[in-house]
Amino acid sequence: MKLFIVTGASRGMGAAIAAQLLGEASHTVVCISRHENASLAAAAKQSGATCEQWTADLAVPIAVAARLQARLAGFGATAFTHASLINNAAMLTTIGGLEGCSDEELSAAMRVGLEAPLLLTAAFLRATSAWPGERRVLNISSGLGRRAMAGQATYCATKAGMDHMTRAVALDQALLGNGAKVVSLAPGVIDTDMQVQLRGADAAGFPEQAAFVRLKESGQLTSSVEAAARVVAWLERADFGSVPVADVRDA
Ligand SMILES: NC(=O)c1ccc[n+]([C@@H]2O[C@H](COP(=O)([O-])OP(=O)(O)OC[C@H]3O[C@@H](n4cnc5c(N)ncnc54)[C@H](OP(=O)(O)O)[C@@H]3O)[C@@H](O)[C@H]2O)c1
Numbered sequence: 671m672k673l674f675i676v677t678g679a680s681r682g683m684g685a686a687i688a689a690q691l692l693g694e695a696s697h698t699v700v701c702i703s704r705h706e707n708a709s710l711a712a713a714a715k716q717s718g719a720t721c722e723q724w725t726a727d728l729a730v731p732i733a734v735a736a737r738l739q740a741r742l743a744g745f746g747a748t749a750f751t752h753a754s755l756i757n758n759a760a761m762l763t764t765i766g767g768l769e770g771c772s773d774e775e776l777s778a779a780m781r782v783g784l785e786a787p788l789l790l791t792a793a794f795l796r797a798t799s800a801w802p803g804e805r806r807v808l809n810i811s812s813g814l815g816r817r818a819m820a821g822q823a824t825y826c827a828t829k830a831g832m833d834h835m836t837r838a839v840a841l842d843q844a845l846l847g848n849g850a851k852v853v854s855l856a857p858g859v860i861d862t863d864m865q866v867q868l869r870g871a872d873a874a875g876f877p878e879q880a881a882f883v884r885l886k887e888s889g890q891l892t893s894s895v896e897a898a899a900r901v902v903a904w905l906e907r908a909d910f911g912s913v914p915v916a917d918v919r920d921a
Pocket of ligand 1: 677678679680681682683684685702703704705706726727728729757758759760761782810811812813856857858859860861862863864865
């Protein structure tokens with residue numbers, strides 16, 4: 671029996687990850703987004719897997735983390751042989767300089783993209799510390815955590831923070847007898863709403879806008895289903911965690 675928690679599972683790559691994980695009857699998948707996705711409930715019904723969909727706003731992450739911790743405690747230590755948290759949800763801000771965004775928008779993007787993954791990771795580690803099974807945290811990062819881009823400073827900051835948080839948590843967990851394995855993984859460039867937002871942005875203040883248009887036009891975007899398959903394959907690797915900051919294109 672395996673447990674997966676997937677944030678941002680309502681659409682995009684997160685929906686495809688959740689759908690893939692729901693293909694096995696022995697899997698329980700807890701999905702966390704502001705909206706539900708009816709196709710995930712249908713996938714669970716078909717396979718016999720268990721799907722919980724929480725409608726929750728990760729821009730208000732303390733309450734979601736507390737709910738996750740309580741839910742995990744309710745399962746009990748021996749319910750699952752494997753438990754994995756996939757921090758996938760993220761948001762772009764209005765594309766352009768910081769000064770063009772409201773403080774509310776900037777703060778929400780930091781909370782969804784960095785504070786929520788940190789708090790959910792803390793809740794997961796606390797609640798499962800005595801679980802005897804394999805525990806994994808997979809943070810979905812981006813090449814933009816490693817390469818700066820004009821027009822998206824907040825997103826770059828969340829992903830760079832996510833990468834370095836992962837490195838530090840990996841060191842913490844390595845001190846423990848049955849520490850969790852953690853990875854921050856860049857998933858490639860994926861054909862989702864996020865790319866629509868980037869292509870549709872005003873090129874003023876966003877010099878790479880045309881490059882995002884070209885990626886789509888030249889067929890270089892990975893489908894959500896293919897990207898999800900690569901991410902799930904990474905999660906299942908026997909050596910998961912041996913490199914805490916990785917890129918799916920290195921597989
Ligand atoms: N697409 C790319 O080319 C690309 C490249 C590199 C990295 N990534 C990363 O891959 C991951 C998935 O990206 P994607 O392209 O699939 O994104 P997407 O299509 O924009 O989907 C984002 C997901 O996050 C959820 N979300 C956003 N704000 C939320 C909030 N306040 N509370 C709860 N959930 C929230 C959304 O659900 P609701 O709207 O229902 O809340 C949605 O399910 C992200 O971490 C992204 O940074 C993507």
